[in-house]
Amino acid sequence: MQHCIATVSLSGTLPEKLEAIAAAGFQGVEIFENDLLYFDGSPRDVRRLCQELGLQIMLFQPFRDFEGCRRDRLQHNLERAERKFELMHELGTDRILVCSNVQPDVIRDNAVLADDLHQLAELAARHEVLVGYEALAWGQHVNSYRQVWDIVKTVDHPNLGVILDSFHTLSIKDDLSRLTEIPGDKIVFLQLADAPILNMDVLEWSRHFRCFPGQGEFDLPAFLGPILQSGYQGPLSLEIFNDGFRAAPTGGTAADGRRGLLYLEESTRARLAASAEPSAAAVLPQLFVPAPQPQYDGVEFLEFAVDEAAASRLARWFGKLGFAHAGQHKSKSVNLYRQGGINLILNSEPDSFAHAFFVAHGPSLCASAFRVNDSAQALQRAKQYRARSFESRVGPNERQIPAVRAPDGSLQYLVDPGADGSSIYQSDFDMLPGAAGKQGLLTGIDHFALGLPEETMDAWMLFFRAVYGFKAENEHVLPDPYGLVKSRVLHSPDGSIRIPLNISENRNTAIARSVSTYRGSGVQHIAFATDDIFAAVAAARESGVPLLEIPRNYYDDLAARFDLPDEFVASLAAANILYDRDAQGGEMLHVYTAQFEDRFFFELLQRRAGYQQYGAANVAVRLAAQAQSRARQQARSNWYD
Numbered sequence: 001m002q003h004c005i006a007t008v009s010l011s012g013t014l015p016e017k018l019e020a021i022a023a024a025g026f027q028g029v030e031i032f033e034n035d036l037l038y039f040d041g042s043p044r045d046v047r048r049l050c051q052e053l054g055l056q057i058m059l060f061q062p063f064r065d066f067e068g069c070r071r072d073r074l075q076h077n078l079e080r081a082e083r084k085f086e087l088m089h090e091l092g093t094d095r096i097l098v099c100s101n102v103q104p105d106v107i108r109d110n111a112v113l114a115d116d117l118h119q120l121a122e123l124a125a126r127h128e129v130l131v132g133y134e135a136l137a138w139g140q141h142v143n144s145y146r147q148v149w150d151i152v153k154t155v156d157h158p159n160l161g162v163i164l165d166s167f168h169t170l171s172i173k174d175d176l177s178r179l180t181e182i183p184g185d186k187i188v189f190l191q192l193a194d195a196p197i198l199n200m201d202v203l204e205w206s207r208h209f210r211c212f213p214g215q216g217e218f219d220l221p222a223f224l225g226p227i228l229q230s231g232y233q234g235p236l237s238l239e240i241f242n243d244g245f246r247a248a249p250t251g252g253t254a255a256d257g258r259r260g261l262l263y264l265e266e267s268t269r270a271r272l273a274a275s276a277e278p279s280a281a282a283v284l285p286q287l288f289v290p291a292p293q294p295q296y297d298g299v300e301f302l303e304f305a306v307d308e309a310a311a312s313r314l315a316r317w318f319g320k321l322g323f324a325h326a327g328q329h330k331s332k333s334v335n336l337y338r339q340g341g342i343n344l345i346l347n348s349e350p351d352s353f354a355h356a357f358f359v360a361h362g363p364s365l366c367a368s369a370f371r372v373n374d375s376a377q378a379l380q381r382a383k384q385y386r387a388r389s390f391e392s393r394v395g396p397n398e399r400q401i402p403a404v405r406a407p408d409g410s411l412q413y414l415v416d417p418g419a420d421g422s423s424i425y426q427s428d429f430d431m432l433p434g435a436a437g438k439q440g441l442l443t444g445i446d447h448f449a450l451g452l453p454e455e456t457m458d459a460w461m462l463f464f465r466a467v468y469g470f471k472a473e474n475e476h477v478l479p480d481p482y483g484l485v486k487s488r489v490l491h492s493p494d495g496s497i498r499i500p501l502n503i504s505e506n507r508n509t510a511i512a513r514s515v516s517t518y519r520g521s522g523v524q525h526i527a528f529a530t531d532d533i534f535a536a537v538a539a540a541r542e543s544g545v546p547l548l549e550i551p552r553n554y555y556d557d558l559a560a561r562f563d564l565p566d567e568f569v570a571s572l573a574a575a576n577i578l579y580d581r582d583a584q585g586g587e588m589l590h591v592y593t594a595q596f597e598d599r600f601f602f603e604l605l606q607r608r609a610g611y612q613q614y615g616a617a618n619v620a621v622r623l624a625a626q627a628q629s630r631a632r633q634q635a636r637s638n639w640y641d
């Protein structure tokens, strides 16, 4: 379908916005009146600029507080409209949005509103433009698309139709069943926005918290599906009022918007394909179908960008945690460490992607690799979703692994089993005696958590949902001793890959400090799975892994909360193991290591009886314990001691 976006959705000057919109591949644009007012050129200049960029001006908006106004204002309002119609000729657009009146003195009589809109439609006919009437959710009298449709039906004029906006309909949980009543050709325009579910004043919610499809929590396919079924063929247009977007780099936001519309098309298509109605089958050919999302089988490896010195320090940590040095790259300064099904790579190759990443961020996670059933297909899907692919320099006989750039520029490799059954390591590495992987106590990567700059969370959500088909779990707000942390887990549909994403608005929380240390997003911790947490802790202690100490008070509370036997609680306390239990009796037992150079730490974790969460209740305990440990360390290192 054709894609359009309102200029209000982006930061920058009008020419900057238009350039970004064209570069992202939109066919059209809604000119928001304020953007025109602030532009130091004529409407004809805007028209020319759009033409040069290959953009069609699909709508001009908004026109406010027209219908049902004070009777002595009506003539003035019609004259005001006429001036806008003339302006639209200069812009070269034939559609205008009239939003429902929000003035307290509006006349609450649909016959009067219909009469006013009839006069407006007559005027529009003389100017050969179309008027679309939109219900604002906070409209004084008209606040639902159902009222708008009733009035438009009454007026019954070829130059007046309906404008639908998903925000105004879904924010008030409006009845969607009458959407199919509106014939497609009576829908003048269709605006789409997602949003997080928030309990707040609807006007404030709309003006500050809208986001792109796939970034929020609205059921947009339930809204778009019926509209397409009733024959709407016009563009899908984004109209996003969002404080973060107004401040974010223009090009990236526009690109996210395009991805959001593609994702909405794919999700709506899936919904309609499951329907038995013939009108649903009829619209499928219009909708975006990318390559199917891959099937996943866990994390293949995690790769760290390091220099020689950091490589040897981190390798010592890996050794203490039971990893074997399993391979040495044939042509690069890259080493593989392995235990159970876990592969960790240290990359200190000068003049490489990892090196550039190291220079920018210091010791950090520069790449992760997902095991997929078909990496070529997974890469194709990523490209269809306009992700950037990456090709690394490979030596002779080394394997080129398909890779995609994540929103922060780090890499995500897509690794499939390969036709000849050989592993990616066999072709590129000289394998060492420990190559089979030490049969240690750690068996796999349960999850790895990232800390993100606050304003980038939306982009990550959409990227993982669209490109990889990951699911987003509900947001948790967690207390850090110095502020709040918001955490949302993304996981592959089968649960084999889990990535908690964390943001914080406060400046001194663990997440905020992580963002400042890395100068951007970065890995916060990596959780290794074990089948025997007590043995894993004993082994870690034995080899001198510093573990995070948990206060005694925590265990007293635990005994009370879960009614656990005293000896069990004592054994947890002795090992600094945190505990959680879900409603079905599933259990999680976990410990944390100290931080590696104030950047990231490891978690050893055992899930029992199908426990699926992350011990959110324990995060606050961990954050407080980490803050205390940092304070102790600082006290020890004071210069005057």
Ligand SMILES: O=C(O)c1ccc(O)c(O)c1
Pocket: 061, 062, 097, 099, 134, 136, 165, 191, 206, 207, 239
């Ligand atoms: O917030 C507003 O005023 C506003 C204006 C125009 C729209 O199309 C809309 O959805 C909201």
Ligand SMILES: [Mg+2]
Pocket: 134, 165, 191, 239
């Ligand atoms: Mg709107």
